[in-house]
Amino acid sequence: MELKFSGKLPASGRPVLYSIGPKITYADASYNGAFFDVSPSQSAASGLAQFEADSGFNSYGLHGSLFMPLKNQITLIAFGGYDRLDGDIADSPLVRQRGSKDQWIAGILLSYTL
Numbered sequence: 001m002e003l004k005f006s007g008k009l010p011a012s013g014r015p016v017l018y019s020i021g022p023k024i025t026y027a028d029a030s031y032n033g034a035f036f037d038v039s040p041s042q043s044a045a046s047g048l049a050q051f052e053a054d055s056g057f058n059s060y061g062l063h064g065s066l067f068m069p070l071k072n073q074i075t076l077i078a079f080g081g082y083d084r085l086d087g088d089i090a091d092s093p094l095v096r097q098r099g100s101k102d103q104w105i106a107g108i109l110l111s112y113t114l
Contacts, residue, residue: 020064023083028055036092048093056087059103073113080106 032053043050063081070076083103090101 014069017067023063024060025058027058032089036089036094038093051092054088058089059083059085075111077109
C-alpha cells in the first residue's frame with residue numbers, strides 16, 4: 001500500500017513532477033516463505049537455523065520519485081526509498097545473520113523517446 005503526495009515544480013520552464021509518501025507491505029505465508037524460509041536442507045548447507053515465515057506486515061518506509069524533462073525527448077528519472085523490515089520476516093536468519101532490517105533503494109535513469 002502506498003499513499004503518495006505529488007506535485008509540479010518549475011525548472012527551466014518545464015514541469016518537474018515529484019512524488020513522495022509512506023509505504024507499508026503485507027504478504028501471505030506463501031510469499032514470505034518463498035523469500036525468507038530456511039528449509040532443513042538449506043539449513044544444513046548454509047549453517048543458518050531452520051525458519052518458516054508466517055503472513056503479516058513485512059515493512060514500512062518512505063519512498064519518492066522525481067521526473068524531470070531535460071529536452072523534448074530526454075527525461076531524467078530519480079527515485080529513492082527506505083524500508084524497515086518488521087514482523088515475522090525480520091526474525092528470519094536470512095535477515096538477522098546475512099542481511100539487515102534496514103533496506104535502502106536509489107536509482108537514476110535517463111529516458112529517451114524516439
